[in-house]
Amino acid sequence: MVEKVYGVGVGVGDEKLLTLKALEVLKKVNKVFVPISKKGKKSIAYEIVKDYIKDKDVEELLFPMIKDKEKLKEYWNDALKKILNEDGEVAIITIGDPTLYSTFSYIWKLLKENGINVEIINGISSIFASASALNIPLVEGDEKLCILPQGKDLEKYIDEFDTIIVMKTKNLKEALSKIKNKDDYIIGLVKRVTFDDEKVAIGKFDELNFDEFNDYLSLAIIKKVKK
Amino acid sequence: MVEKVYGVGVGVGDEKLLTLKALEVLKKVNKVFVPISKKGKKSIAYEIVKDYIKDKDVEELLFPMIKDKEKLKEYWNDALKKILNEDGEVAIITIGDPTLYSTFSYIWKLLKENGINVEIINGISSIFASASALNIPLVEGDEKLCILPQGKDLEKYIDEFDTIIVMKTKNLKEALSKIKNKDDYIIGLVKRVTFDDEKVAIGKFDELNFDEFNDYLSLAIIKKVKK
Incomplete structure (x- = not known):
């Protein structure tokens, strides 16, 4: 039975943004589990670290992007069973940080419960x-x-916070269009940060071409213009 | 004159939490600048990376923790002068991430302006x-x-956000005492995370011994109990 599970954040794209500790863990574990959202679809997390774990035993865990919680639980339980059946220490990789909106949090909870x-x-x-x-x-x-x-709730908080981050949407323009007095804010848009096709723009709402940022790996950083 | 300045986040304490990129940059630069808040006081950022930069030219930059903005500007301008006088590439190290409440942000602004x-x-x-x-x-x-x-504004947002982080204070108890219905929240307290003297506690307000967390490098993570 599995002894320990590492939830390893592999960062955002640039493989050099991995920490020394993450690299050490990936090298020492018996197996690296890679979450995928669809069969046959490439894992971004795996693409980031693949050069570091060439000789490693790698297995995919399927977490489809569906809303049906009962159906999802079946996938999580399948994943759990696979992990529990391993020996020694294993890692599950995830993009970004495992504590912030990570798919890993579902399986994390199940592992703790077990x-x-x-x-x-x-x-x-x-x-x-x-x-x-x-x-x-x-x-x-x-x-x-x-x-x-x-x-x-962007319209509620827009003037109460110095900085607002909007993420986890493919349509930033729609999400940000609720802002009144659009000229009062500077908006930074970033798509697929540190990847080869990274895109960055900064300006007021009407100056930005949101179409270039229609990607789930995009986010907006909104700041009020200081007067 | 200086060609490029790297603002390098060295993480929270564990030297292995440095990224591969940070290590690469620290190894290649001509000089590493280390911010200190008081003459003779050890820099936490330097303590984290000192084993990696043993042969490196290191210089301190004094940023005292004072409120007087005019006086502070003098220190920033002194620091700026020192940096501009260097040749080639240099690094300024900072704990955590340079984009989140970092002393580096003041000198960053000046560098951009120049x-x-x-x-x-x-x-x-x-x-x-x-x-x-x-x-x-x-x-x-x-x-x-x-x-x-x-x-x-904790009392204002306590029921509107799923998770609230309170940081940048030595007195978390006072900061959190404003919460009404204290039993409705689970509070995680962490002091000097990943350092040898790290302290962690989790529970309801009345169950926690806040005295053990009176440290500037402490924070609280507050979550509403799900019913």
Whole structure:
């Protein structure tokens, strides 16, 4: 039976954004599990680390992007069974950081419920890598920050937080169109940060071509213009 | 004159949480600048990376923790002068990630204003490392998250966000005491995450001994109990 499961964040795209600890763990485990959302579809997390784990035993775990919770539970339980059947230490890789909107969190919960020793290896998150790509800080001093998936409640918080991150949507334009007084805000858009096809833009709402950012691996960083 | 300045996040304490890229940059630059808050006081960022940069030319930059903005500007301008006087590429190290409440952001702004090429090398932030230490996710699915320095406006947002992080204070108890209906929330406290003297606790407000967490490198992660 499995002794320990590492939840390893592999960062955002650039394979050099892996931590030394993540690399050490991937080298030492008996198997690396790779979550995929569809059979035959490439795993982004695997693409990031594949050069480091060439001789490693790798197995896919299928977590389809469906809403039906009962159906999803079947997939999680299948994954759990596969993991429990391993010997010694194994790793499950995930893009970004395993604690922030990660598919890993579902299987993490199940592993804990089953008394399995889980250790999280943090990874660089897209929220930080995107601020770097835009060459701006997320927050300074005593500023407040919030993350709103799909721009949920954006109109409510737009003037209360110094920085707002909108992520987890393919349609940033729609998510941000709720903003009134659009000229009062500077918006940074980043798509597929640190990948070869990374795209970055910064400006006011009407100056931006949102069409280039219709990708699930996109996010927006919104800041009020200081007057 | 200096050609390029790297703002390098060195993570939270464990030297293995450095990224491969950060290590590569620290090895190649001509000089590593180390921010300190007081003359003679050890730099935490330097302590994290010192074994990697034994033969490196290292220079301190003094950024005292004072409120007087005019006085602070003098220190920043002194630091800027030192950096501009270097040749080739240099690095400035900072704990955590350089985009989140970093001392680096002040000098970053000055460097940009002076037309200097700046590249940010992201680091593991305490917000992620603390969630790992607590063995809980920060946010899942479509949950909303906010970061409130010193617990600013905590009473306003406590029931609107799924997860609230309070940081940048030595007195978490005072910052969190504003919460009404304290039994409705699970609070995770983490001090000096991944350091040898790391401390972790999780529970309801009245179950926690806040005295053990009176440290600037502490934070609280607050979640509503799901009923």
